[in-house]
Amino acid sequence: MTKRAESKFKINRRLGVNLWGRAKSPVNKREYGPGQHGQRRKKPSDFGVQLMAKQKLKGYYGNISEKSFRKYYEEAVRRKGDTSENLIELLERRLDAVIYRMKLALTPFAARQFVSHGHVLVNGKRLNIPSYQVKNDDVIEVREKSKQLAVVLDAAQSAERDVPEYVEIDHRAMKGRFVRAPKLSDVPYPVQMEPHLVVEFYSR
DSSP: HHHHTTTHHHHHHTTSSTOOOOOOOGGOOOOOOOSTTTTOOOOOOHHHHHHHHHHHHHHHHTTOOEEEEOOOHHHHHHHSHHHHHHHHHHHHHHHHHHHHHSSSSSSSHHHHHHHHHEEEEETTTOOTTOOOOOOTTTTTEOGGGGOOOOOHHHHHHHOOOOOOTTEEEEETTEEOOOOOOOOGGSSSSSOOOOOHHHHHHHHO
């Protein structure tokens, strides 16, 4: 297990939100930061608000590295249309994010690990790159040898969240399709995400 996966709930405590909407989150019991000074919360500055929005979005997708996250922002700026919507689309097209949305993994961290270990096929080809950008109508499936893994079966049966409309999945066959790129309003975030503040943070 990666260091980032081990500390996923620390991200929740630090940000003061149940980032993935999980019943196990410590924020459900203690809505303040870790440590002896965790309950002292002063009103954040504009920079602090923007930084918090960035940390939430970055943390939600398995705590992506700063270097990678900035690249997503730069690509979102380069594309036509609304930069914040473009940013969300790029993040939701990540292969690990799609695996998470299809309920083939319980958390984005587990989805990243699942892809990295070579359990996933895209259009019949084995892919182990979590950041791979999935295209519309790409067919994603779990390798035959991996279909009975407990982690996959547990995720598929979990009632914690639903599969959004922009992906399709047959949990019996462990096979699905990325239908289309979502808009921000389509993405089932358990907490409010503010990508426009992330754009403001980077464009300062």
